[in-house]
Amino acid sequence: MSKRPSVVVEAGYHSRRNVVCSLQLPAGVELPPTLWLVAGRAWTPGQVVKTPDGSYLSFLLGTLNAGRERELTVDLGDADEDVVALRDADGRIDVSIDDDPLTSYHYSEEVARPYLYPVLGPSGVPLTRTIEKSGTPGYDHPHHRSVWISHGLVNGTDNWSEDPGHGRTVHREFVSVESGPVTGVIVEKCDWVTASGARIMGDCRVIRFYDLPEGAQCIDFCYTLSAGDEPVLFGDTKEGGMLSVRVNPQINAPGGIIENSFGGIDEGETWGKRAHWCDYSGYIDSVPAGIAIFDHPANFGHPVYWHARNYGLMTANPFGVSHFEPGSGKRGDWVLGANSEVTFRYRLYIHEGDVRKGRVAEAYRDYVSPPVCEWVE
Numbered sequence: 001m002s003k004r005p006s007v008v009v010e011a012g013y014h015s016r017r018n019v020v021c022s023l024q025l026p027a028g029v030e031l032p033p034t035l036w037l038v039a040g041r042a043w044t045p046g047q048v049v050k051t052p053d054g055s056y057l058s059f060l061l062g063t064l065n066a067g068r069e070r071e072l073t074v075d076l077g078d079a080d081e082d083v084v085a086l087r088d089a090d091g092r093i094d095v096s097i098d099d100d101p102l103t104s105y106h107y108s109e110e111v112a113r114p115y116l117y118p119v120l121g122p123s124g125v126p127l128t129r130t131i132e133k134s135g136t137p138g139y140d141h142p143h144h145r146s147v148w149i150s151h152g153l154v155n156g157t158d159n160w161s162e163d164p165g166h167g168r169t170v171h172r173e174f175v176s177v178e179s180g181p182v183t184g185v186i187v188e189k190c191d192w193v194t195a196s197g198a199r200i201m202g203d204c205r206v207i208r209f210y211d212l213p214e215g216a217q218c219i220d221f222c223y224t225l226s227a228g229d230e231p232v233l234f235g236d237t238k239e240g241g242m243l244s245v246r247v248n249p250q251i252n253a254p255g256g257i258i259e260n261s262f263g264g265i266d267e268g269e270t271w272g273k274r275a276h277w278c279d280y281s282g283y284i285d286s287v288p289a290g291i292a293i294f295d296h297p298a299n300f301g302h303p304v305y306w307h308a309r310n311y312g313l314m315t316a317n318p319f320g321v322s323h324f325e326p327g328s329g330k331r332g333d334w335v336l337g338a339n340s341e342v343t344f345r346y347r348l349y350i351h352e353g354d355v356r357k358g359r360v361a362e363a364y365r366d367y368v369s370p371p372v373c374e375w376v377e
Contacts, residue, residue: 005029007037007057007072010372011064017359018212019061019366020220023373024054031057034079034181037072044072045079045181051206052175052224058182060212061371071376084184084209086177093177095184097211100124103147103219105186105207112162113169114190117146119291122215122352125284127291129246129312144246144313147348149223151242151319153235154201157194160239165195169203184209192225201336202226215352216363226341236332238307238323241315243293243346247280251290253310256282259355260306261364267310272324274303277364280314281354288353294364296345300334316346 007023025031025048037044037059046059064070087094091108094101101124107114121127128146133139143150143162150169152160159167175187190203205223212218221243225232250256253266260275270278281290293316295304301318308314317324321332336342347367351358 005074006376007059007074008069008374008376009061009064009072010069010374011066012369012371013066014362014365014369015066016061016064016366016371017362018063018214018216019371020210020212020218021059021061021371021373022049023057023375025057026375029055029375031074032076032078036075036077036079038075039070039072043075045081045083046074047079047180047182049178049180049183049185049208050176051185051187052204057375058208060182060210064371079181081181082179083181084211085179086184086186086209088177093186095209097209097217102209102217107171107188109170111145112143112166113145113148113150113159114171114188115145115148116219119147119348119350121217121284121287121289121291121350123287123289125287125289126248127284127289127350129248140311141246141313144244147243147245149205149221149243150240151234152237152239153233153319154192155233156235157192157200158239159192160237167195167200168193182210199228201228201232216358217350218363219348219350221346221348222343224341224343225336227336227338229338231338232336234319234334234336236319236322238317238320240319241307241317242299242304242344243348244313244315245280245291245293245348247291247312247314248284249312250284251280251282252312253280256280257354258308258310258314260308261303261361267308270306270308272305272307274305276303276368277360278306278308278314278316279355279358279360280312281351281358288357290351290354290358290360292349292351292355292358292360292364294347294349294367296347297368299344299346300342301332
């Protein structure tokens, strides 16, 4: 009997624990949507995800010591349990993990731009600010809708606020919405438009939801912005973020804490500073929890500037350079050429405790330098 194909995973220089692995499959390799990866008596579910740039085999690596490798044999038995389940619910997609709610992706034509809300952390606590009070006295920045993508100057259009004349990001279609034993995946096409509805650029986004052990979750964002026959100018403004979070007021700073990858603390040491990641943590209903944004090294402007405020805003903004470095003479205006595209990648990491309890630095390292995976026939 011929040898079954396998995946060889190499830990590299670092010990690994609960790491999302994603291996692009070689051309011509066809696998069922779900399968098992077997090492000894351990069976790990695998899931094949098809995206615009190819097919990927995703799985979760439990533990692997530094310098070691593990061979996982492919077993084509169906791992069909939808651990990460996505369900369309009329203008939103509800995401649950093991039947527990994680978040909902809101995309209806009534919203200015798609967003995730609520985002639930350890013990089900809400990590992001409620949007139900929008429009009531004292509710600031109503356009800070939990977790979202936007920018305040795109060919002169304000696609950040919801003030009169604002632009919008319009849902056009879902290419696919998949549940699975490892990940749930949304592949969506949107358009960024002016207040009158004129198209500025296209937006093809892939959002992946993963289940991690030990009270952690992660959500991966990969979106490709594409210009048509005219270039697109991303203007220099602090009012924007290629991924933004408005946290639950219970962890606003001080009380809660902002921390970045260089050890900067709260707004005074993180606002306008460049860093590989930024994190907000504290106690929500007596539960210690946090949420971080990871900036991928392939992103434009990495490491990104952070528009991080003590009142609860945390956003990755590569364009507002003159605001973040006043007096430097630098500007962040950037042009996406006609008929060209740019891709941004971020990970939203949800964890227990603060950055140390939640192993945020280690999780970022695993995101940008994951274990090496090789397909073996």
